[in-house]
Amino acid sequence: MSNTIEAEGLVKRYGDKTALDGVDLEARAGSVLGVLGPNGAGKTTAVRILATLVSPDGGSARVGGHDVTKEPAKVRELIGLTGQYASVDEKLTGRQNLVMIGRLLGMDRTAARARAADLLGRFGLGDAADRAAQTYSGGMRRRLDLAVSLVGEPSIIFMDEPTTGLDPQVRAELWAVLREQIARGATVLLTTQYLEEADQLADEIVLIDRGKVSARGTPDELKARAGDRRLEIRPEHDAEKAGRILAEVTGLRPHHGENGVISVPVLDPALPPAALRRLDDAGIVLTEHALRRPTLDEAFLALVAAPADGSPERPAGRPVERPSA
Amino acid sequence: MTSRNTFAQGMTLTWRSLVPLRNQPGELIQLLLQPIFMIVIFVVVFGAMSGDQGGAVQRLLPGVLTQVALTQTITTGMRLAEDIGNGVFDRFRSMPIARSAPLMGRILADTATMTLTIAVALLVGAAVGFRIRTSPLEALGGVALLLTFTLSLGWVSAWLGLRARSAASMQGMATAVLLPLTFGSTALIPAANLPGVLRWWANLNPVSHLADSLRALLTGGPVGAHVWITLGWCTAIAACFVPLAVRTYARRIR
Numbered sequence: 001m002s003n004t005i006e007a008e009g010l011v012k013r014y015g016d017k018t019a020l021d022g023v024d025l026e027a028r029a030g031s032v033l034g035v036l037g038p039n040g041a042g043k044t045t046a047v048r049i050l051a052t053l054v055s056p057d058g059g060s061a062r063v064g065g066h067d068v069t070k071e072p073a074k075v076r077e078l079i080g081l082t083g084q085y086a087s088v089d090e091k092l093t094g095r096q097n098l099v100m101i102g103r104l105l106g107m108d109r110t111a112a113r114a115r116a117a118d119l120l121g122r123f124g125l126g127d128a129a130d131r132a133a134q135t136y137s138g139g140m141r142r143r144l145d146l147a148v149s150l151v152g153e154p155s156i157i158f159m160d161e162p163t164t165g166l167d168p169q170v171r172a173e174l175w176a177v178l179r180e181q182i183a184r185g186a187t188v189l190l191t192t193q194y195l196e197e198a199d200q201l202a203d204e205i206v207l208i209d210r211g212k213v214s215a216r217g218t219p220d221e222l223k224a225r226a227g228d229r230r231l232e233i234r235p236e237h238d239a240e241k242a243g244r245i246l247a248e249v250t251g252l253r254p255h256h257g258e259n260g261v262i263s264v265p266v267l268d269p270a271l272p273p274a275a276l277r278r279l280d281d282a283g284i285v286l287t288e289h290a291l292r293r294p295t296l297d298e299a300f301l302a303l304v305a306a307p308a309d310g311s312p313e314r315p316a317g318r319p320v321e322r323p324s325a
Numbered sequence: 326m327t328s329r330n331t332f333a334q335g336m337t338l339t340w341r342s343l344v345p346l347r348n349q350p351g352e353l354i355q356l357l358l359q360p361i362f363m364i365v366i367f368v369v370v371f372g373a374m375s376g377d378q379g380g381a382v383q384r385l386l387p388g389v390l391t392q393v394a395l396t397q398t399i400t401t402g403m404r405l406a407e408d409i410g411n412g413v414f415d416r417f418r419s420m421p422i423a424r425s426a427p428l429m430g431r432i433l434a435d436t437a438t439m440t441l442t443i444a445v446a447l448l449v450g451a452a453v454g455f456r457i458r459t460s461p462l463e464a465l466g467g468v469a470l471l472l473t474f475t476l477s478l479g480w481v482s483a484w485l486g487l488r489a490r491s492a493a494s495m496q497g498m499a500t501a502v503l504l505p506l507t508f509g510s511t512a513l514i515p516a517a518n519l520p521g522v523l524r525w526w527a528n529l530n531p532v533s534h535l536a537d538s539l540r541a542l543l544t545g546g547p548v549g550a551h552v553w554i555t556l557g558w559c560t561a562i563a564a565c566f567v568p569l570a571v572r573t574y575a576r577r578i579r
Contacts, residue, residue: 048415051419052418053415053418053419073421076419076420076421079419081415081416081419087411087412087415088413088416089341089413090411091344091345091348091352092341092344092348096341096344096348100337100338100341101420103333103334103337104334104338104417104420104422104426105420105421105422106330106333132348132349148416152420
């Protein structure tokens with residue numbers, strides 16, 4: 001059986017709010033698909049449809065080759081679900097949570113206990129195994145949640161924002177655990193608000209914004225398109241000439257925004273000083289200049305605004321070096 | 326999905342609901358504190374005020390027992406609302422298990438804790454002087470009647486819990502339903518001592534019939550038609566709310 005995830009044209013409405021407005025997703029067997037987007041973009045709704053928790057108002061989806069609305073029971077045999085909305089029973093200990101899931105999946109008591117002990121050890125929860133989950137820290141709880149979703153050794157795993165709200169160190173710990181699962185060969189659909197997380201873990205990324213796919217590609221492709229920093233200047237005069245200088249220095253076509261701000265993606269850290277020097281040499285006075293790392297929102301905007309052929313706005317000339325990932 | 330699997334899954338989820346009582350002393354104490362508290366307040370304090378401690382204990386304990394048991398039916402809906410609210414329910418829904426297992430586990434676990442509560446209330450009652458004056462069969466019949474009634478109310482609670490936005494709002498709604506039932510009844514005060522409208526309501530109230538049945542079955546005296554009326558109410562409530570709860574549940578777990 002192929003452990004693929006495929007969705008076409010998913011639509012979901014809640015009242016007059018459209019959570020998903022025609023989303024296509026595809027994850028190859030054994031790959032990690034990162035679904036990236038801000039809060040409220042529709043990521044969780046997509047996962048809930050794929051995990052058979054809600055039915056779509058339009059479109060169709062197949063998980064492991066089974067249609068999620070027509071054969072939900074078959075889909076449930078294959079999947080593990082973890083993340084912000086699927087949770088552990090806080091009144092049970094870590095071990096009891098794992099044993100319960102094993103028993104529900106039809107293991108006998110001995111097998112369920114053995115599996116629980118194995119997972120507790122692997123997820124570094126051995127010391128806390130017999131404490132109620134409500135006493136766990138945020139990071140421990142997410143690890144337990146992940147362990148619980150893996151009791152049945154699912155071949156397809158949905159991780160819905162597995163690290164949202166965790167501090168960076170705990171997040172890095174969790175990434176190590178996630179990588180192990182990925183190495184096991186499972187197909188993973190991971191949703192996240194963090195560009196960096198998708199970059200670290202995903203083979204391919206789909207950007208969702210307001211219920212629509214705004215971009216898709218490998219992490220490197222997307223980063224190249226977004227540019228990881230932007231140089232913004234506001235010349236007092238000669239805006240056109242300033243723009244030309246920026247284009248010459250960076251090899252990219254600058255964007256003339258409102259309030260006379262001209263900005264350009266900066267793919268090479270040596271370029272901004274060079275650009276500022278050239279502007280100064282040309283006698284152009286800047287009322288403002290700044291080097292800004294795009295926020296996730298800006299990355300979205302850049303990607304949405306990018307031309308359909310997917311290449312950055314690049315005039316003929318020297319090739320632009322990509323930032324090393 | 327075979328029915329044997331369904332049963333095994335239901336039992337696992339029953340275990341899951343009961344095991345916190347063993348895990349955490351706080352949970353068990355909370356469960357047992359309510360009957361103890363209510364008995365001390367109503368039976369001992371009111372008894373002392375009336376001057377006739379022994380008679381008051383015999384008269385009041387079956388009523389307090391009714392009240393304690395009825396209040397505990399809120400648990401069913403609250404726990405369901407909690408499971409829905411914190412995502413545990415979604416975890417079960419994403420798994421290849423019988424759709425009925427989570428509800429079955431909930432109802433079985435709550436029936437078990439209800440039995441425990443009634444037993445504890447009778448023991449505490451015995452400690453403050455309550456004596457069962459009827460045959461063991463009648464006394465058991467009384468307890469069985471109370472369990473049957475709370476089981477049928479458990480479905481009302483489940484229905485409210487499955488519809489509620491949160492466990493807290495479920496608790497609010499359930500309390501609003503329960504207060505007129507428990508306090509507007511003859512559980513603690515004979516109908517003759519109640520003023521006009523309240524007396525009319527208390528005579529109509531199924532909880533009055535339940536409390537009067539329980540009093541007669543535990544302490545003696547004429548049972549009259551109370552048992553049959555109570556059983557009639559159990560049937561009517563169950564006939565209404567089992568389908569309602571199951572339908573709401575089916576919509577939520579689909």
